[in-house]
Amino acid sequence: MIPIDKKEFNKLKCRGILSEMAVQECAIWHLDTYSSLTGYLDCSQILLTRDIKPDAPYDIRGYAVTGCFFDEFTIEVKSAANGGRYRTFFAELYQVGSMSYSEYLIHPPRFMVYVDTILQRHFWYDGQTFVNAVKSQWAHRIYNKRGTAAGIRFDFASKEYGFLWASPQCRSHEDIYHTRQDEIKMMMQVEKNMPTNKICEGLPNLTDRNVI
Secondary structure (H helix, E strand, O other), X not given: OOOOOXXXXXXXXXXXXXXXXXXXXXHHHOHHHHHHHHXXXXXXXXXXXXXXXXXXXXXEEEEEEEOOEEEEEEEEEEEEOOOOOOOEEEEEEEXXXXXXXXXXXXXXXXXXXXXXXOOOEEEEEEHHHHHHHHHHOHHHOEEOOOOOEEEEEEEOOOHHHOEEEEEEOOOOHHHHHHHOHHHHHHHHOOOOOOOOOOOOOOOOOOOOHHHO
């Protein structure tokens, strides 16, 4: 296992924050994404916020609005520097260091969104379908290049993983960074408690070292 030093950790954290902001902006400003969301959720308006508690098991909270009725939903965002080199993304099952399941498996979001940070393109998935598909591949898990996480690779357009649509990003990460620096700096200072989820429905108990 190759650990991540503080400098690289901060770089990855910043990239994650920018990806979350990009998804939030596109879901509001990009007409095709906005139309896809309102159509899929059968509502007339979408509202999104990133004003959530640091320990929330999701990145964005949304509201599907129809008249006076609000239906809350959640979005989990993952970033990947794919750039079109591969037809797959990596879905994490658990962290090796903490032997802890990823939170999205325990608290399935309404939507999973993978942000290709090179192509600046977003891939949307139905959250529950995605989680079920990832869990079903436990026996085929592999480790990432660093050996810090175990997970599976899946075709980014796979219907079995709940693929819904792909859309371009409204603004580049660079533009977002330059215009939202104060917000980003505040979020970089927020320290989240590292979860230690040893139990996940439908998967082995990670306290049993024999399952690894």
